[in-house]
Amino acid sequence: MFSDTTGQADVAKTNELVDLYQQYYRKYPTDTIAPTYIYNVATILMNTGKAQLAADWLDTLLTNILIISGFRKVYFSKDLFMKTI
Numbered sequence: 754m755f756s757d758t759t760g761q762a763d764v765a766k767t768n769e770l771v772d773l774y775q776q777y778y779r780k781y782p783t784d785t786i787a788p789t790y791i792y793n794v795a796t797i798l799m800n801t802g803k804a805q806l807a808a809d810w811l812d813t814l815l816t817n818i819l820i821i822s823g824f825r826k827v828y829f830s831k832d833l834f835m836k837t838i
Contacts, residue, residue, distance in 0.1 A: 762800070762801060764801070767797055767801055770797060771794050771797050771798065774790040774791070774793055774794045774797075775794060777790055778790050778791055778794075782817070788814060791810055791811075791813055791814045792811075792814060794807075794810045795807040795808075795810040795811045795814070798810065
């Protein structure tokens with residue numbers, strides 16, 4: 754993902770990686786690795802100067818995966834919270 758000579762991000766490689774993550778998410782939106790891939794897309798976009806696209810993907814992460822899939826119920830349930838204290 755980085756240039757061998759400058760140490761800077763290789764734009765073509767980062768774009769390719771983002772495309773692969775996006776393709777995977779679109780093909781397998783309910784896969785357990787999908788949230789991680791969406792987060793990776795947002796991170797790469799943010800670090801390559803594409804803040805609005807990064808925000809859009811983070812919005813996708815929050816609305817389409819974490820909330821709809823029941824993330825709130827699992828990770829913020831009172832029982833789980835009380836067990837961790």
